[in-house]
Structures are given as structure tokens and as C-alpha cells.
Amino acid sequence: MHSIEVVLAMLLAVVGSGYLVRVVPISLPLPLIQIALGAVIAGVFGHGVVLDPEIFFLLFLPPLLFLDGWRIPKVGLFRDKAVILELAFGLVVFTVIGAGFLIHWLIPAMPLPVAFALAAILSPTDPVAVSSIAARAPIPKRLMHILEGESLLNDASGLVCFRFAVAAAMTGSFSLASASVTFLWVAFGGLAIGVGATWGISLAQRWLSRQFGEESGSPILVSLLIPFGAYLAAEHLQASGILAAVAAGITMSYVELSGRALATTRVQRAAVWDMLQFSLNGIMFVLLGEQLPGILRGAVATVEETGHLNPWWLAVYALVIMLVLALLRFAWVWVSLRWSLFRAYRRGESLTRPDVRLLLATSLAGVRGAITLAGVLTLPLMLPDGSPFPARDLAIFLAAAVILVSLVAASIGLPRLLRGLELPDEPAERREEDFARREAAAAAIAAVEKARHGLCGDSAIEADLYTNAAVRVMANYQHRLEDGNVAGVDAARLRQADQAEVALRLAGLQAEREAIFRLARRGQISDEISRKLVRQIDLVESRYR
Structure with missing residues (x-):
């Protein structure tokens, strides 16, 4: 009964956060308010909910990734595919390697595989957070499409790298050749399963509807079940459930173009999915706030192993990691831009050099959010030998701190950076x-x-x-x-x-x-x-x- 009361309190906190963000006199990102409300719940109920990482991953990630794939603008995705792929795959690998080694050097108590896992889960960006900030900043539409496309694909690539790093931490070994072969099946198998799941379920639903009719709520319920079905099928076949959920969402957008769904079904389905997205994103941040006191105690204990007894070292670590992530992103964006200009010059094309503020905005807009939080909370509790997973609480705390710092930095920096910038017409x-x-x-x-x-x-x-x-x-x-x-x-x-x-x-x-x-x-x-x-x-x- 206690767990049910805590869940109901969390849902009320998500509802309340939507009002508080409009009431507070200063402009704060919604996730910050939700985290604060979660901390209040932890103080009222005394102790938090015990999370099963696998169940948490299954409940939260498939529907969010599915919806991202469903609603991502496909024209912008294919038009800027080169830039998006460079950011979504090249930048992720660059971030995992660069930030992983730095985190291990900075915090010796964190093993290298765990440092790589933390770097991998920090690599995905969150366009929902950027979109909420963009309401107060004139971010060009094309840049938003690039950021959305990057987020859709780097969710998948970052989480796949995260899984490999966690597996290395659990087994104590890592083979690049074996991982490369496994990655091919994990990636392409997951994509194929996601596409097949959506097409197969949609065709079956259409046939059953023609033969026997259906209740008005059935298509909506089916759309809610597709991401879970694709995810579970892929995981059962040792492929990537993450990529399967993304591919299922992208395929759903093409199935929707058949126009076979009723108008009322589409209107009601959109409302249900909007509510689900708001609820899942909100609950994750409330959960973080609710678990933050315990995570902070564990993080302090881990830091003390390095000889730093002052808990303020946690803030130093978080700021250094955030700064490194921003510098890595800026360096990648700058090199990518120079390379694009060089290729255009070789082809005899003329490209307008973008304003340096847009370059800085692209770097600053790499806000971390719900996917990072959901992923890091799935770190295993124990190693196979029964010992605690090394530096788990510290990794979760640092990921949460980077989310907060990136949100605050973007909400303060982006409006000022882009103020007065003349944007091209669309x-x-x-x-x-x-x-x-x-x-x-x-x-x-x-x-x-x-x-x-x-x-x-x-x-x-x-x-x-x-x-x-x-x-x-x-x-x-x-x-x-x-x-x-x-x-x-x-x-x-x-x-x-x-x-x-x-x-x-x-x-x-x-x-x-x-x-x-x-x-x-x-x-x-x-x-x-x-x-x-x-x-x-x-x-x-x-x-x-």
C-alpha cells in the first residue's frame, strides 16, 4: 500500500509541476521543479521506492523512443542526414572515448568500464528540454530539426554503447572484434524487428477490423503496446530493443500515411500519447528527486575512497565533466563544419558560413534529459559475484548533476546567445x-x-x-x-x-x-x-x- 501511495504522490507532483513552472517568479526548466518535488516526497515518506533496473528500463524507454521516432520530421531527417549521422554516431563515439578516459582519470575509484558507461549514457541529448527552452529563444527551425534528428539516433547509439560498457563492467573483459560482430546483429536485427513488428501488427489489426469490427479504443491500445512488443521481441532475440522501439516509431509514421484510422481515433490517440509523454518524463525526474538523498550519500562514500573528504568535490566533478562534454561537442561541431565547407569548396559549391553564435548554440543545445536519466538508473545493483556494482551511486549522481547543469546553462545561455540574431526565413x-x-x-x-x-x-x-x-x-x-x-x-x-x-x-x-x-x-x-x-x-x- 505504501508503494501505491508514493506512486500517486509522484503523479500529483507531475501535475503540480505543470502549474508551479508558471507560478514561480523566475523562469526555471520544468525538470528542476519536478526534481525538487521528488525530494519533498522523499522527505515526507521517509524512504524511497526500490527500483528494479530492468523493469524501469522496460517501462520508460520503449514508449518514449517510439514516440520520438513517430513524430520526428522525416523530411528534415533525410535532408540533413549527413550532419545528423555525424552528430548521432561520430560524436557519440568521440564522447564515450574522450569523456570516459577523463572521468576515470578524474575519479580513480570509478573503474574504466563504469566510466565508459557513464560517458555513454551522457552522450544522448534531449530535444524535449531544448524545445521548452526554445520557446524563449529564436532557434532556427532547421537547427531544431537537426537537434531532434540527432537526439533520435544518438539515443539509440548512446544506449547501445552503454549496454556494451555495462557488460564489460559485469564480466571484466571486452573484445573489440567480438563486440563489432555483436554490434552488427544488435543494430540491424533491432531495426528489422522494429519495422517488422509495426507492419505486422498494423496489418493484423486492419484484417481483424475488417472481419469482425473493433472497439473504438482498440487502435489506441494497440499503438501503446507496439513499442513494448518490439522491444521485448528484440531483447529475446539478443538484438537491440532500443533500436527496435525507434524503428517501430519511424515505421508507424509511414503506416499512418495510409489514412485508414478514423479521425476521432487520431485525435484521441494524440491526446493519450501527449499525456503519456508528459507523465513518463515527469515521473522520471520526480523519481530522481525522490532517490537523490540516498544517491548523494552513496556518491559521497565513493568520493571519500579517492581521499577527498569534502563533499563539494562532487560539484567539482560534475562541473568538470559538463565542461568537457561541452568542449568535445564544440570541437566536433567545428571540425564537422570545416569539413563540410571543404567538401563544398572541392565540388565548386558556395556555402554561406554560419554565424559563430549558431555554432555555439548548437554546442550549448546539447541538453541531457530523460533518456540519460532513465539509462543511468538501470545500472545493475550487483555484480555476478554478489558484490555491489562499483561507483553506481556516484555515476547516477554525476549524470543527474550534468542534466541539471546542462538545463540551467541552456535556459540561461541560449536566449542570450541568440538574442538579436537575424534568422533566415522559412x-x-x-x-x-x-x-x-x-x-x-x-x-x-x-x-x-x-x-x-x-x-x-x-x-x-x-x-x-x-x-x-x-x-x-x-x-x-x-x-x-x-x-x-x-x-x-x-x-x-x-x-x-x-x-x-x-x-x-x-x-x-x-x-x-x-x-x-x-x-x-x-x-x-x-x-x-x-x-x-x-x-x-x-x-x-x-x-x-
Whole structure:
């Protein structure tokens, strides 16, 4: 019963944090408030929840990674794939090696494999935290897409490196040749399983729905179960469940373009996933605050083994590690930019050198967040021989401290760094959206006209009623294609055509949606714009359903 009370208190803390972040007089990142509330819960209940690392990993990471893959803008991901891959894979390996050796040198009491594990789990960045900070800073949209794409892929690469480092710490040995072969199966097997899980489950659900029908909540529940199914299947086959969850999410975004889900299902599903994302992210930070007192005591004990009896050495370690991570990221971004400019020069292309503030912003925007926290909390409690996992509490404390410092640094630094910076316009996106709206309106007008002919009866009165309803429905679509106005018609007669109007409006909305999905499947508009427009159509349709 005590555990249930603690969980309920944590959920209330997540809800309360959403209000407190708007009430406090100074601007604080939401995770900081959630950590503080978690510490309050620890003080009220006296002792915290005992976490099983494997269960914690399973409950929190698959749905978050799945949602990241589902909602990441694919056009930006493929357009800037070279830059994103350099950041998501090259920078991760660079960070693991550079920061791993430095952490071991800085803290001799932390074994080298554990230092590599800590460096690996610190390498993923968190775009959700950056997005919340970006509301107060004019981060260019293309830079945000790069940061989101980097985060999606470096979550996977960082967590895979983390698993290898933990395995080395558990067994005491590491073979690069064996790890390379294993990595190929872990990576490609996980990706294949994730894609197959989403496609297979979606096809099975579609067939069952056609044969037997389904409850309205079934598609939403299925979407919640897919990431767990992909993750567990991959882990059972010794592949990466992390990559399987990411691949399942990316595949889900393409399955969604089929447009087979009902409008109400999409609206309700989006609300459920938004709530789940907010809850899981919040609970992780509340959990950190709730466990922080015990973690701090263990970290102090580990530091004392190095001969540093003053607990302030913990703050020194955290600041040095954060500084090293920032310098490694800046160095990688700078070298990557120089290399891109050199290749463009060799090809005879001309590239505009970005403002140095954008370069610094890219480095400062490497905020650590929920994935780092979820991963580090899964460090094993014991070694195979039954002894405690070395420096576990210290690693968790340092990861938490780096998360806090990076959040504070970005929330203070990014708005000041980018203030007054002239950002390039994004005309292509606006043109894309306008093009999609015009195409959808044209398709809707054709569908309404076709539906009018199908609904009209033989009598002249009925034909006139449906014609008036069609004129009223098509008026909105005509405004998108031209600036002309549709002549008014008798209001009393139109009120008699309500039922006909609803049928015609639904036909038009369905045609709009199909046109947008078709444009997205052909790559003529981005999935981000298609998702935005389809959501608007779904919300309008829900009024008539």
C-alpha cells in the first residue's frame, strides 16, 4: 500500500509541476521543479521506492523512443542526414572515448568500464528540454530539426554503447572484434524487428477490423503496446530493443500515411500519447528527486575512497565533466563544419558560413534529459559475484548533476546567445503548406460535387436542397482557391438541409485528408506538415461525427 501511495504522490507532483513552472517568479526548466518535488516526497515518506533496473528500463524507454521516432520530421531527417549521422554516431563515439578516459582519470575509484558507461549514457541529448527552452529563444527551425534528428539516433547509439560498457563492467573483459560482430546483429536485427513488428501488427489489426469490427479504443491500445512488443521481441532475440522501439516509431509514421484510422481515433490517440509523454518524463525526474538523498550519500562514500573528504568535490566533478562534454561537442561541431565547407569548396559549391553564435548554440543545445536519466538508473545493483556494482551511486549522481547543469546553462545561455540574431526565413515550408491546402481544397470540391449527385433524389425540391447545401459547403474551399465570394442563399432553406450539409462536409473532409496523405506519400510535402493539416481536418470532422 505504501508503494501505491508514493506512486500517486509522484503523479500529483507531475501535475503540480505543470502549474508551479508558471507560478514561480523566475523562469526555471520544468525538470528542476519536478526534481525538487521528488525530494519533498522523499522527505515526507521517509524512504524511497526500490527500483528494479530492468523493469524501469522496460517501462520508460520503449514508449518514449517510439514516440520520438513517430513524430520526428522525416523530411528534415533525410535532408540533413549527413550532419545528423555525424552528430548521432561520430560524436557519440568521440564522447564515450574522450569523456570516459577523463572521468576515470578524474575519479580513480570509478573503474574504466563504469566510466565508459557513464560517458555513454551522457552522450544522448534531449530535444524535449531544448524545445521548452526554445520557446524563449529564436532557434532556427532547421537547427531544431537537426537537434531532434540527432537526439533520435544518438539515443539509440548512446544506449547501445552503454549496454556494451555495462557488460564489460559485469564480466571484466571486452573484445573489440567480438563486440563489432555483436554490434552488427544488435543494430540491424533491432531495426528489422522494429519495422517488422509495426507492419505486422498494423496489418493484423486492419484484417481483424475488417472481419469482425473493433472497439473504438482498440487502435489506441494497440499503438501503446507496439513499442513494448518490439522491444521485448528484440531483447529475446539478443538484438537491440532500443533500436527496435525507434524503428517501430519511424515505421508507424509511414503506416499512418495510409489514412485508414478514423479521425476521432487520431485525435484521441494524440491526446493519450501527449499525456503519456508528459507523465513518463515527469515521473522520471520526480523519481530522481525522490532517490537523490540516498544517491548523494552513496556518491559521497565513493568520493571519500579517492581521499577527498569534502563533499563539494562532487560539484567539482560534475562541473568538470559538463565542461568537457561541452568542449568535445564544440570541437566536433567545428571540425564537422570545416569539413563540410571543404567538401563544398572541392565540388565548386558556395556555402554561406554560419554565424559563430549558431555554432555555439548548437554546442550549448546539447541538453541531457530523460533518456540519460532513465539509462543511468538501470545500472545493475550487483555484480555476478554478489558484490555491489562499483561507483553506481556516484555515476547516477554525476549524470543527474550534468542534466541539471546542462538545463540551467541552456535556459540561461541560449536566449542570450541568440538574442538579436537575424534568422533566415522559412519560405519553403510556407509554400509547401499553401500548396497542400490548395490541393486538398480542389479534391474536396470535386468530392462534394460527386457526393451531391449521389445523394440527390428525383424530385426537384430535393435536388435544390442538396444543391444549396453543396454551395454552402464549397464556399470555404473556394476561398482557398480564389478570393471571390459565393452568393448568399435563403437561410430558411439552408436550415432544412442540415443533414445533407453534414454528409457533404464529411465527404469534402475525407477528400481533403486523402489528398494530403497522397502528397505526403509522394514526398511532395513533409510528414510534419501533413500531420498538422490532418489534425486540423480531424478536429473539424469530430464536430460532425
